[in-house]
Amino acid sequence: MSETTDLEGKSIALECRxxxxxxxxxxxxxxxxxxxxxxxxxxxxxxxxGPSGCGKxxxxxxxxxxxxxxxxxxxxxGEEVPPDxxxxxxxxxxxxxxxxxxxxxxxxxxxxxxNVMLPMRKLGRLADQEMEDRARSLLSDVGLGDKTHxxxxxxxxxxxxxxxxxxxxxxxxxxxxxxEPTGNLDVxxxxxxxxxxxxxxxxxxxxxxxVTHNPELAGxxxxxxxxxxxxxxx
Amino acid sequence: xxxxxxxIVFGVGFFISTQAQLTGYQExxxxxxxxxxxxIRIEDRIQDxxxxxxxxxxxxxxxxxxxxxxxxxxxxEGVEHPDKVxxxxxxxxxxxxxxxxxxxxxxxxxxxRKDNGQVYGINLDDHIAVSxxxxxxxxxxxxxxxxxxxxxxxxxxxxGRLDVTVGESVIIRAIDQQRRFTISAIFETGVSDLDKxxxxxxxxxxxxxxxxxxxxxxxxxxIFDRDxxxxxxxxxxxxxxxxxxxxxxxxxxxxxxxKTLKLSAAITVSTIIIVSGLGMFSTLFxxxxxxxxxxxxxxxxxxxxxxxxxIFLWQGAIVLFWGAILGxxxxxxxxxxxxxxxxxxxGIFATEYFQVNSTVWHYIQAVVAAIVxxxxxxxxxxxxxxxxxxxxxxxxxxx
Ligand SMILES: Nc1ncnc2c1ncn2[C@@H]1O[C@H](COP(=O)(O)OP(=O)(O)OP(=O)(O)O)[C@@H](O)[C@H]1O
Ligand SMILES: [Mg+2]
Numbered sequence: 001m002s003e004t005t006d007l008e009g010k011s012i013a014l015e016c017r018x019x020x021x022x023x024x025x026x027x028x029x030x031x032x033x034x035x036x037x038x039x040x041x042x043x044x045x046x047x048x049x050g051p052s053g054c055g056k057x058x059x060x061x062x063x064x065x066x067x068x069x070x071x072x073x074x075x076x077x078g079e080e081v082p083p084d085x086x087x088x089x090x091x092x093x094x095x096x097x098x099x100x101x102x103x104x105x106x107x108x109x110x111x112x113x114x115n116v117m118l119p120m121r122k123l124g125r126l127a128d129q130e131m132e133d134r135a136r137s138l139l140s141d142v143g144l145g146d147k148t149h150x151x152x153x154x155x156x157x158x159x160x161x162x163x164x165x166x167x168x169x170x171x172x173x174x175x176x177x178x179x180e181p182t183g184n185l186d187v188x189x190x191x192x193x194x195x196x197x198x199x200x201x202x203x204x205x206x207x208x209x210x211v212t213h214n215p216e217l218a219g220x221x222x223x224x225x226x227x228x229x230x231x232x233x234x
Numbered sequence: 235x236x237x238x239x240x241x242i243v244f245g246v247g248f249f250i251s252t253q254a255q256l257t258g259y260q261e262x263x264x265x266x267x268x269x270x271x272x273x274i275r276i277e278d279r280i281q282d283x284x285x286x287x288x289x290x291x292x293x294x295x296x297x298x299x300x301x302x303x304x305x306x307x308x309x310x311e312g313v314e315h316p317d318k319v320x321x322x323x324x325x326x327x328x329x330x331x332x333x334x335x336x337x338x339x340x341x342x343x344x345x346x347r348k349d350n351g352q353v354y355g356i357n358l359d360d361h362i363a364v365s366x367x368x369x370x371x372x373x374x375x376x377x378x379x380x381x382x383x384x385x386x387x388x389x390x391x392x393x394g395r396l397d398v399t400v401g402e403s404v405i406i407r408a409i410d411q412q413r414r415f416t417i418s419a420i421f422e423t424g425v426s427d428l429d430k431x432x433x434x435x436x437x438x439x440x441x442x443x444x445x446x447x448x449x450x451x452x453x454x455x456x457i458f459d460r461d462x463x464x465x466x467x468x469x470x471x472x473x474x475x476x477x478x479x480x481x482x483x484x485x486x487x488x489x490x491x492x493k494t495l496k497l498s499a500a501i502t503v504s505t506i507i508i509v510s511g512l513g514m515f516s517t518l519f520x521x522x523x524x525x526x527x528x529x530x531x532x533x534x535x536x537x538x539x540x541x542x543x544x545i546f547l548w549q550g551a552i553v554l555f556w557g558a559i560l561g562x563x564x565x566x567x568x569x570x571x572x573x574x575x576x577x578x579x580x581g582i583f584a585t586e587y588f589q590v591n592s593t594v595w596h597y598i599q600a601v602v603a604a605i606v607x608x609x610x611x612x613x614x615x616x617x618x619x620x621x622x623x624x625x626x627x628x629x630x631x632x633x
Contacts, residue, residue: 057629066534067625086539094536101628105531119535171536 050227098168158189241510246561258589269366355440374419550612
């Protein structure tokens with residue numbers, strides 16, 4: 001059994017212990033993550049900062065169960081995720097994890113609302129009408145209430161990214177992982193996207209982890225984690 | 235994808251129509267041979283041959299053995315007591331009618347030419363019951379033949395070669411006999427070999443011409459269910475103790491030819507489906523490669539490997555569905571169209587239109603071929619799509 005609360009009494013949504021990951025084949029093989037330990041608390045926004053290539057994205061993919069670690073453990077809501085079970089990973093992803101990528105990755109053939117409904121459809125807990133209502137409310141939360149029927153190509157970059165955020169929150173995940181969600185946006189849009197993310201998270205008690213190169217945005221987070229050469233430094 | 239669909243439609247359509255044609259001709263062929271030489275023929279009497287073996291013991295006593303030797307069965311030519319044989323086989327349920335026939339080689343001479351032929355001495359009514367002779371009469375009539383003791387019915391090719399017609403007479407020679415016969419009717423079976431050589435005459439005339447006062451050469455038997463002939467022939471052979479052949483065995487090489495033709499046509503036409511399958515395979519692979527990002531995204535949201543594979547399998551299924559339906563429709567249409575095409579043909583058989591004969595089996599076979607090929611073609615890309623690791627895809631796109 002693992003504890004789900006910290007010494008200070010905060011609930012741990014996601015924890016990783018001594019994560020290692022290599023990338024590349026043979027001579028190109030690089031030890032990217034060299035023993036990463038991390039705890040994410042409910043209702044808290046954490047930022048990861050660090051030089052390019054230090055392994056931030058790699059860590060996020062592991063935490064989001066999009067990739068497999070070479071060694072180390074990942075626990076979500078206190079339960080260890082078996083490292084080799086694709087089915088279990090997929091289920092956990094759908095239920096507990098929301099992901100925002102550096103690029104929005106919307107499905108171009110679907111409208112904003114339909115994109116937001118995709119994760120709900122898979123989880124299958126809501127009826128059609130409920131899903132539509134939820135998609136609409138999520139989109140208006142990120143300020144796109146009047147553009148739910150537009151295709152991604154008819155939205156600006158910032159709007160697309162906000163649709164992606166709405167989508168990542170669709171199943172009310174306990175952990176929200178965002179990899180440079182504002183990387184492609186101007187200052188104004190960056191702030192808007194950032195606020196959408198943090199506001200929703202703190203309201204609903206989710207754990208949020210944002211990778212960012214923007215020191216100003218990092219400064220607005222509850223916690224800043226500095227990474228270098230595949231490890232966190234104090 | 236549309237190209238692959240079109241390919242599958244045509245493949246299935248051609249499959250059905252070629253099989254229908256070949257089956258049509260096979261059917262016509264069977265009808266023809268049943269109408270001429272009948273379903274079953276009872277020929278020579280079987281005489282079990284015993285091999286005499288003398289084994290000697292040390293004392294010099296002799297013990298005699300008789301061993302029956304199946305392979306060296308001897309036959310006594312012809313059917314000695316046709317009435318008895320017919321009486322016994324008529325008890326069999328599937329036997330419809332039987333006609334005793336005397337066969338012999340003859341020479342024919344018309345005022346202008348000479349020709350060789352084979353004479354069949356028949357009892358007219360018996361023979362009508364076991365063949366389609368009535369429908370094969372081209373000129374003259376069987377009524378004339380019935381009332382003319384020295385009348386004959388001649389194949390139309392022979393009549394052409396001898397340059398004679400109904401009402402004229404020919405001289406027929408056999409062994410050391412020679413008689414004058416009148417042509418009562420001329421027949422056409424469509425089998426040119428028969429139309430060239432066969433001559434029918436009354437049994438009594440044949441008996442005296444061929445000097446055969448007793449017995450007959452063979453008995454021709456017609457049956458109700460032609461597909462049962464093999465079993466019936468076996469039973470008859472045992473019951474009557476005469477060598478008996480069903481039509482399937484008699485025409486074995488032809489039936490085999492039809493079988494081979496059907497198979498080779500099926501394979502040839504299936505290549506159309508296979509090529510479409512290949513096209514589909516590469517198209518699907520391209521779509522998978524093009525959509526890796528979307529696939530990774532769906533995976534990151536909790537869609538499983540099989541969810542992703544199913545998307546692509548569905549594409550295959552949709553193509554398959556429409557391909558099979560439209561293909562069957564096209565096949566039926568082509569088959570109908572072909573059956574309306576005039577096609578005068580004679581040789582092994584005669585027909586005026588293209589022969590077609592569709593069975594449900596042709597449709598089932600074509601659809602099964604399409605299912606197998608499309609499944610193989612879409613399974614690999616679909617599996618590939620399902621196995622994409624989302625992390626790899628996203629890393630590759632983002633960097
Ligand atoms: N396929 C690969 N083979 C070998 N090394 C790789 C491969 N993919 C990434 N790397 C290396 O792994 C390291 C970590 O990459 P990662 O994408 O996690 O960095 P990052 O911290 O997100 O950088 P950035 O801030 O630029 O996004 C980098 O040094 C990169 O060169
Ligand atoms: Mg990165």
